[in-house]
Amino acid sequence: MKSIVIVLKAIMRALANLCKLFWNNKVGYLVFILKKEFITQLRKGEFHSFGKGSLLGIDSIILKAKYISIGINSSFGNRMTLTCYDSIQTPDQIEYYTPSITIGDGVSIGEDAHITCINKIVIGNNVLMGKKVLITDNAHGSSKLDVLDIAPMSRPLYSKGPVVIEDNVWIGEKASIMPGVHIGKSAIIGANAVVTKDVPSYTVVGGIPAKIIKKVNK
C-alpha cells in the first residue's frame, strides 16, 4: 500500500509539473473569471433584472431568481446561497409569500454568503460584505408555545419585517443580519456581529446582539 502511495504521489508531481508549463497566476485568475462568466451567462436570464458587469459566483444555490433584481457591476463570491420562497408546504396547508430581493450597483458579496427572503430585502449601492454573511428576513416560526411543539421545518415561515441596508454599508465577516432590521448609510457592522435592531447611519456596531461602538458625528 505504502509503495502505491509513493508511486501515485510521484505521478501527481509529474502531472503538476506538466500543468505548470501552462499555469501561472494570470492563467489561474483567467480560469476563475471565465468560470464566473460562464455561470453568469447561464443563469442571468432567470433574474428579474441583472445589470451589466455583474458576476455570479461558482457552486451557488440560487432559488426563484425571478424575484431578484441586481444592479450593475456587482459581484458575488463562490458558494453563495441566494433564495426566495413564494410558497412553503407545511403539513396543514400551503403558505404563500411575495418575496423580493433588490441589490444595487457596485455591491460586493463575499464567499459563502446566505441571503434568504420571503418578504423584502433591499441592499443599496456599493455595499461591501465580508465572507460567510447571513441576511434573512424570515425565521422558521415565532417562539410561541403552540409553534414550538411543531418540527421547526414544518413551522410556517414568519417575517418580522423587511431588511433594508443602505448605500456604502460595510458588513464584517461572518456577521448575521436578522429580520426587520434597517441599517443606515455608511454604517459598519463588526465581524461575527448579529444585528437584531436598526443601526443608524454613520455608526459602527458589534457583538451579539450588535450594539453601538462608535458614532461618527456629521
Added chain:
Amino acid sequence: MKSIVIVLKAIMRALANLCKLFWNNKVGYLVFILKKEFITQLRKGEFHSFGKGSLLGIDSIILKAKYISIGINSSFGNRMTLTCYDSIQTPDQIEYYTPSITIGDGVSIGEDAHITCINKIVIGNNVLMGKKVLITDNAHGSSKLDVLDIAPMSRPLYSKGPVVIEDNVWIGEKASIMPGVHIGKSAIIGANAVVTKDVPSYTVVGGIPAKIIKKVNK
C-alpha cells in the same frame, strides 16, 4: 492579452447559451438531487445505520462512519465535516476513544456543518440547523499548564461530556455547540451563539456564551 480575454469571454458566452438549451431551474435541481443520491448510495454502507430517504451532501469529509447512525428522511448540506475518532496518535502514546453519533429522523443539517465526536453526540428528531454550525464533544486538551506547553495537535483529545440535542431544536446559523451540553426539547439557539452550558426545553438562547433570552411557559 486583453484581446485573448475578450475572445475567451465570447467563447464562454456561446458555450453558456448552448447549455441554456438544456438547462433550467428544474434541470439544475435535478442535477443537485442526483449528485446527492449518488454520493449517498456510494457511502451509506459505511454507516452503522442509514435510514431510508436520508441524503448526504456533496464534497463532504466523513470519517469512521461505522460509529454513526442516521434515521429516516434526514438531509445534510454540502461540504459537511462529519468525523468520529476512535484513536489518536500523540507523540507519547496512542489514545483510544469509543465515539458514537446518533442522528434522528427528519433532521436537517445546513451546508458547511462540522460535527466531530470522540465520546457521544445524540441529535433528536426533526432538529433543524442553519449553515456553518459546529457540534463537538471534544477539545484538543484541557487548559492546564502542562498541557498548554504541548503543541495543540499533540494534546490528547479530551471530552468534557456527551452532547445531547433533543427533538425539535432549531440551531441558528454559525452557532457552536460545545462539549458536555444538553439542549432541551424545542429550544431555539440564536445565530452565531456559542452554547457552553445546558439549555432548558422551550427556551431561546443567544450570545457568547449563550444566555437565556426568552422562556416559553407551558
Added chain:
Amino acid sequence: MKSIVIVLKAIMRALANLCKLFWNNKVGYLVFILKKEFITQLRKGEFHSFGKGSLLGIDSIILKAKYISIGINSSFGNRMTLTCYDSIQTPDQIEYYTPSITIGDGVSIGEDAHITCINKIVIGNNVLMGKKVLITDNAHGSSKLDVLDIAPMSRPLYSKGPVVIEDNVWIGEKASIMPGVHIGKSAIIGANAVVTKDVPSYTVVGGIPAKIIKKVNK
C-alpha cells in the same frame, strides 16, 4: 417528469454500486491526499518559501504568494482564501503596501480560512486553527467621516498594525483575529470569538470583543 427522475435515480444507484467496487474509505482518503499533493506541487513555486511536508488545500484562492513564507509540515484546509495585496487602485490613486505573511512549522489551518495581509502577519509554530477562521491585518478604511462617505471598496486599505500569533496558540472555530493584535504563546481563543486586543500567553479568551476567561499561572 416524475418517472424520469425515478429512472435517473436508479441509474445513479447503479453507478454508485459500480463505483463501490473500487471505492472505500482508504481510496477516498488517498484521492483527498493526491488532490492536495497535486495542487501543492502546482503552486508551491509561487511562494517566497514553502517547507517540506506542507500541503495546500483544494479550491483555494491564493493571491501574491511571493510575499508568503510557509514552514515545514504545515497543512491548509480546503477553500482557503490567502491573499496579500501590494497595491490597490482607489478612484483617486494607487496605494502601495509591503505585505508579508510568515507561517511556521507544524501549523494546521482549518477549512474555509481567510487570511489577508497588507502589512505583516506572523503565525508561529504548531498553531492550530479550527475551520472558518479569519485573520486580517487590514480594513477597508478607518471609520472617519470623510472616509465613510466613500464606497467601502474604494476606501484605501488601512492597517492598524501587524498580527502576531505565537507558538502553540489554538484558535477556535469561526474566530476572527483583527488588525494589530498580538496573541501570546499557548493562548486559547474560543469559538466565534473576535480578538480586537492583545491576548497574553497561557490565557483563554472568548466573546465579542474577546475577554479573558481564564489565566493559567506559571
